[in-house]
Amino acid sequence: MSDSTKPFRIGIAGLGTVGCGVVKVFQRNTDVITTRSSRDIEIISVIAANKNQERGVDLSKYEWASSLSDMAQDKRLDAVVEMIGGSDGQAKDFIIEAIKNGKHIVTANKALLAHHGFELSKLAEDNNVSITYEAAVAGGIPIIKTLREGLAANKITTVYGILNGTCNYILSKMRETERSFDDVLKEAQEKGFAEADPSFDVDGIDAAHKLVLLGALAFGVKPDFKSLEIEGISHVTMRDIKHADDLGYRIKLIGMVQRDGDSVVQTMAPCFVPKNGAMGSVEGAYNAVMTQGDFSDETFIVGQGAGEEPTASSVVADIIDLAKGNYLPTFGVKVKELDKVEWQGTETLNCQCYIHLHVKDVPGVIADITACLKDKNVSIDSFIQKGHEEDGTASVAIITHSTHFKKVQNAINSVRELSSVLDKPTLMRIEDI
Ligand SMILES: NC(=O)c1ccc[n+]([C@@H]2O[C@H](COP(=O)([O-])OP(=O)(O)OC[C@H]3O[C@@H](n4cnc5c(N)ncnc54)[C@H](OP(=O)(O)O)[C@@H]3O)[C@@H](O)[C@H]2O)c1
Structure with missing residues (x-):
């Protein structure tokens, strides 16, 4: 423990973006940080890959560490702030070495923690240090502290999140401007909202890394990335977005982790949410997290999910916590107290669903579709057939009553076999959040 x-x-x-942001927060807000920590916080050393790069921030007062290993072993340091990124390689080796040398860890690296969080939390506990990661989930939103401390008295049943700003920006822009996914993605890349390789974002992987950490914290369990079902947004069409709008919904990439007894389901997928509800109102690059606790009931936090300043704000909050001696287990409870649960697939969920079918506009096609649904015990809440295309096809949107998701998946498999059904049907859960 530091003195x-x-x-x-x-x-x-x-x-980079976040590391330099952290330096700027310290330089601009030294007074409040010192007061709130009740002690000085000193940046002793920094390091990046390229020493000679101009970074738009004054680094002249800090030593340049000769290597990551030297920083990890530096006896003067109480904590190291890992702002490199990547689930394996240099960042992981650095953190392991720093923990073994008695340093607390501050990181924004969700990929690393989603894949190796359990082993690292064990190592941290064995070495009496803490791993803090407020910035790893939802940028500037203090959701880790909320779950780890603010809601500690509750049994949490569900956590929902819009956890990737790029996806939310793309879906919002598609709806506002009635443009395709590819078109809006290209614009997002030009404006710097999306990476040159956007797959981590649009395939839902980045958001999934964050969801796994929320689930681990909410339920005091080992993070389990493998059991998470992940679907991205690249197949969402303007037609689905219009159908959603007509039916009173928005489409959002929703992460959900839900516990029922010893069973936990984690899923990341585009969903319909009521357009005037909490999640439906979150637009652009914003993130949001909703929790349901047995005593707290529903909580909902919205904020900037990424970017230099919001992310650095969360990193510095962790550093202040450590400086104050607020050391907590990585996933809220000690490693040996982590709960054992059964990870279930989404087929066990009960929900309403949206189905879209592109069909040949021929007599009897609707009767065939409804027969498939009836056969699998799926009943229909609403049905829209949008006009007739010039090519002799039609677009059919169905909202089911709430039912076992597995039944709807089975019904869709039967519908796909019909010769009048063209293209792969679209299936999305409807979440009333
Ligand atoms: N950007 C965001 O809005 C955001 C939000 C939440 C969480 N995060 C997380 O924050 C972390 C950092 O993200 P970022 O956006 O700041 O990344 P970034 O801009 O790419 O910065 C990465 C930094 O790591 C340095 N680096 C790479 N290899 C190194 C090595 N072997 N030794 C020392 N330094 C090395 C790079 O050096 P050079 O500059 O010399 O190349 C660069 O300064 C990631 O885990 C990311 O997932 C980012």
Whole structure:
């Protein structure tokens, strides 16, 4: 444990968007940070891949560490701030070495924690240090602290999240401008909202990494990335978005982790949500997290999910916590207290669903579709057939009553076999959030 009469000393590894943001927060808000920590916090050393790169921030007061390993072993440091990224490789080796050398860890690296969080939390516990990661989930939204501390008295049943700003921006823009996914993605890349390789974002992987951490914290369980079903947004069409709008919904990439007894389901998929509801109102690059607890009831937080300043704000909040001596287990409880649960697939969920079918506009096609649904015990809440295309096809949108998701999946498999059904049907859950 560090001596609170002395400054709390840190090293920062990685000086990109977030790392430089952290330096700027310290330089601009030294007074409030010192007061709230009740002690000075000193950046002793920094390191990035390229020492000579101009970074738009004054680094002249800090030492440049000779290597990541040197920083990890530096006896002067109380904590290291890992802002490099990546689930394996340098960032992981650095964190392991720093933990073994008694340093607390501050990281924004959701990929690393989603895949190796359990082993790292065990190592941290064995070495009496903490791993903090507020910035790893939902950027500037303090959801880790909310779950780990603010809601600690509750049994959490469900956590929902819009956890990727790029996806939410694309879906919002598609609806507002009635443009295709590819078109809006290209614009997002030009404006710097999306990466040159957008697959981590649009395939739902980035959001899934964050959801796994929320689930682990909410239920005090080992993060389990493998059991998470992930579907991205690249197949969402303007037609689905219009159908959603006509029916009173928005389409959002929704992460959900839900516990029922010893069973936990985790899923990341585009869903219909009521357009005037909490999640439906979250537009653009914003993130949001909703929790349901047995005493707290529903909580809902919205904020900037990424970017230099919001993310750095969360990183510095973690550093202040450590400087104050607020050391907590990585997933809220000690490793040996982590609960054992059964990870279930989405087929066990009960929900209403949206189905879209592109069909040949021939007599009897609707009767065939409804027969398939009836056969699998899926009943229809509403049905829209949108006009007739010039090519002799039609677009059919169905909203089911709430039922076992597995039944709807089975019904869709039967519908796909019909010769009058063209293209792969679209199936999305409807979440009333
Ligand atoms: N950007 C966001 O809005 C955001 C939001 C939430 C979480 N995060 C997470 O924050 C972390 C950092 O993201 P970022 O956007 O700041 O990334 P970034 O801009 O790409 O910065 C990465 C930094 O790591 C440095 N680096 C790479 N290899 C290194 C090595 N071997 N030794 C030392 N430094 C090395 C790079 O050095 P050079 O600059 O010299 O190349 C760069 O400064 C990631 O885990 C990311 O997932 C980011």
